[in-house]
Amino acid sequence: MRHGHFQDRTAGQGKRERTRSALLDAAIAVVAEKGMEAAKISDITTAAGLANGTFYNHFNDKDEILREAAYGIAFEVVGRLDAEMEGIDDAAIRVVTATTRFVSILTAERDWAAVLLGGADRLPDFRENLYRYLRADIERGVAQKKFDVEVTTFLLDQIVALIGVAVRAQLHDGQEPEITRQVCGSILRLLGMTPARAAKLVPA
């Protein structure tokens, strides 16, 4: 384990919290390597350097630890994005910035991607939380007459799917700047901007 997000956050705390964090970090690493379905409890404890049974001192089952890991990561990602988006008023720039930074963060923290991508499908309210931010920005763009769309859940689904494709492509091919530029362009087009205006916001 290189560093471990959760362990960083519980560094000074009690042993219980530190072990719990070790398990969460291990779970993330294992899911990144083998996927959510294939991840076994024993993989997680082994990766954490702990005994088999220790898992059950902290979580009831795989779903529980994965849910917690996914929420923890999402919280961190949203926190970082929030900080960087403060003061950006133009909705189109907000969308581009958020997308760019999101892909960038998941490129830097490669293990997080698998958990977030998997979590979006499996965790019920996970997606809803994510949508709240996105919807606000898009509605802002509509109010600013930058976007020409009806803001539906289905639209958000589409945008999130595009971002997911970008993250996957980036993990796979590692062409970050180009991929990010392309997906930002796609999203802006989707939101009703002309290719020309979209291109201005996403310069090569």
Next chain:
Amino acid sequence: MRHGHFQDRTAGQGKRERTRSALLDAAIAVVAEKGMEAAKISDITTAAGLANGTFYNHFNDKDEILREAAYGIAFEVVGRLDAEMEGIDDAAIRVVTATTRFVSILTAERDWAAVLLGGADRLPDFRENLYRYLRADIERGVAQKKFDVEVTTFLLDQIVALIGVAVRAQLHDGQEPEITRQVCGSILRLLGMTPARAAKLVPA
């Protein structure tokens, strides 16, 4: 099992072929109900009304039957689409027609959707095959100056992701015409059409 695509295609043939088809159809039904990961061999044989050992007279493992089922369905879907697209010259109309019919077919054959959606992720060359057709139409649109894009695999990934979102939404909510219209609009925008021109090709 209502009808069974594979059984239809092997109706008059020998017992071996008919049993094989029964397994393929059963696999599709089981995957539609429980998903690919959760589908057990014994679920498939039970659904087919066969003994579990019979499975191994025809397939080596779950992956093999699922791959075959996915390819069989994909072949059928592509065949139906091909027939309907014959003679359509305008690339934008081709894209709209293909998308509309694709969603429509998977709405009618609900069980196929799970297999195709799952198969796209898991089967290596599956996606490549699909892309050949799509790429041709988009390149045609570029040549016709209807689309303003660079045709990359990443672009195709995005379009396929949007179609996937539409299929999922349709399975879930059942608002086919409206969903199809929206996703066609999104794809045309993605391909570089203005909202206004896209809207003309996808009338309410």
Next chain:
Amino acid sequence: MRHGHFQDRTAGQGKRERTRSALLDAAIAVVAEKGMEAAKISDITTAAGLANGTFYNHFNDKDEILREAAYGIAFEVVGRLDAEMEGIDDAAIRVVTATTRFVSILTAERDWAAVLLGGADRLPDFRENLYRYLRADIERGVAQKKFDVEVTTFLLDQIVALIGVAVRAQLHDGQEPEITRQVCGSILRLLGMTPARAAKLVPA
């Protein structure tokens, strides 16, 4: 395994039935040796000379096989008693005969005792079935003016407890004739006979 009641009863039948019987017989033997709580699934399959997983082809859990074993044995015991009690009219003689034969059967089939003794506590309707026969004989004795009791469930509980003590003593000490005589005397006394009359029915 010496002979095996269930295997005897399924000797000519299909493999499924024979394996099932082997498991039932093995369960009885294991319970006799280690008790119901301590009996493990793997003990049973090992005793039956079968693989671990085979158990689950036939039973869902330990409770299920033990219940079935207990009912099967009880059915057999009741059958044997019934045959021998036919034509006995005097209720006191019926009670003495049933008790004597019951202890005698469980002395011959030592392994059955643990299952029946344990089953009586754990299986809900098991006891009820047993009581039906006993109650009939005691009511007959009351009608014949041989017994002087009110026939309540609590009374039956007491008599069954006395028989249980006798079976346990017999398993432990192996003094069958004397133990049987004593417990029959006790039961008759409990039912309201004087020691003198009771003694006549239970001669040394």
Next chain:
Amino acid sequence: MRHGHFQDRTAGQGKRERTRSALLDAAIAVVAEKGMEAAKISDITTAAGLANGTFYNHFNDKDEILREAAYGIAFEVVGRLDAEMEGIDDAAIRVVTATTRFVSILTAERDWAAVLLGGADRLPDFRENLYRYLRADIERGVAQKKFDVEVTTFLLDQIVALIGVAVRAQLHDGQEPEITRQVCGSILRLLGMTPARAAKLVPA
């Protein structure tokens, strides 16, 4: 925990004794609720409001604490009975009084019943201790020509079984006076009294 027999007895003493008592009382409560087999060490420490490791500062294993709990309770019960039986000379009245009071005590201290009933089966010398008192009273009755029995261990087993049935019935149905009367009658009959004489000692 309402009051706790062992804690009462160590109220003023050192911390070690008080913790030990808390564990004993907790063990009794847990066994009463879940039975001896199902009682887990952690159930006991949790019920005592202690950390699970604390258990091993005081006992080596479950058997040890249960044995100690059973003996402690038995000692208390015997003590209470002894006090009340002082001065009763007639053996039949002694038996009736002891039985009545015994059931009565276990009705008041419901949690004790499970431990004593379970202990009688599992603890080797437990039963022997109990029998010493019982045997003395019965031999006295034989000497007084009230009882007409041969005093064997098997006889004592029978009487104890009847008392056990009464306690269980009482815990289950809660008809104490009637149940006690019936079982006293049964015991006296068992010991060779006629129903008529027995009835006199156990008036409605």
Next chain:
DNA sequence: GATGAATGAGTATTCATTCAT
């Protein structure tokens, strides 16, 4: 070719027990 019983490796889960704090 189909059958379906048997297999056993793989995985999850429990809980008595240890031991550093």
Next chain:
DNA sequence: AATGAATGAATACTCATTCAT
């Protein structure tokens, strides 16, 4: 003494796979 986190052996249970009929 008490704590409580960690341990890991013991056990239950699943399911893909084999193979005799």
